[in-house]
Amino acid sequence: MTEAQKTNASPNDDAKESQTDLEAQQKRKKMLKIFAMLIIVAAILYAIGALVFGHSVDTDNAYVGAETAEITSMVSGQVEKVLVSDTQQVKKGDVLAIIDHRDAKIAVAQAEAELAKAKRQYTQSSANSSSLSSQILVSADDINSAKAQVAQAEVAYQQAQQEFSRRQQLSASGAISKEEFTKSQSALNNAKASVDVAQAALAQAESKRKAAQSNLDANEALIKDSSQSSTPDVLVAQAKLDQALLDLQRTEIKAPLDGVVARRSIQIGQRVAPGSVLMKIVPINALYVDANFKESQLKKVKVGQKATLTSDLYGHSVEYHGTVIGFSGGTGSAFALIPAQNATGNWIKVVQRLPVRIQLDPKELVEHPLRVGLSMEAEVDTSSAK
Incomplete structure (x- = not known):
């Protein structure tokens, strides 16, 4: 291309380049506007989420729990009957097992005999008081007689003494014989x-009266201010009988x-001792959920706030409602068998979780029963019950 041609082509090329730059x-500019719009939309969505969803915290680290009842034997003996099995549902007061009661019946009979003996002893003590009172009256008469x-005897002694004095004077003058x-x-x-004999008899009568009075006082001390049913010996015998009857009932x-029977370990013919764990009863209508929230989620969680829960057993179609009733005294790692040694040099911060207990509605549990250990998802409304 010649120089003239280059000169003629330059204006066109410059125009094209300017058009391209424009x-x-x-x-x-269009991309920047779109990016700015996206940022604004994200900010609006974040604000809406903070306003709408910022009043609740949730976790899927939650599990069903219950205050299970351990069934233990209160008496020793051989198991005669077992009337329930694992997974069986029972009502309060249902008989679960029966222990051979023959020894207990013998103990009851012995306690009844001891009670009857104590009552007779009280009757005897009352009769003794009457007898001793009569003895005291007789002793008073004996004392008067003595x-x-x-x-x-003293009068006779004085007379004999006077007669001896006269005889002694006469004997000195030889007026009477020596005989x-x-x-x-x-x-x-x-x-x-x-x-001397009369005085000894008087002392003996007084001693008998004192002995009778002492026996009366001792006897009265046993039955004073008491009736047959309230005397100490009768009360002790009655307590033994009550204990024997209680052991028979047990x-x-x-x-x-x-609840539902779980972990039954008792068998027919087995000999059990007091305190032996025989089975457990799980109260399926009085369950709770321990929801393990992160420590960063618990700032606004308070006792009394409402919670909504779902179970993996039924899915999200079934919702449970509960109330926060308390917080655990420590995190799971704090109560671990081997707690973490955070004082070591290789410490790494790990977000801790604190169990929050949520009491479930018993009516909803009747409609959709749960079992201990099932997984749950829990969401606490932090705006409720503040």
């Missing part, structure tokens, strides 16, 4: 001995609540 600029004999003087001296000694092991 189109590129317009395209970039006092009279003492007085009589007569000896007789008066013997009479004085006999009178003195009679006084040979029939009954369900303490409504």
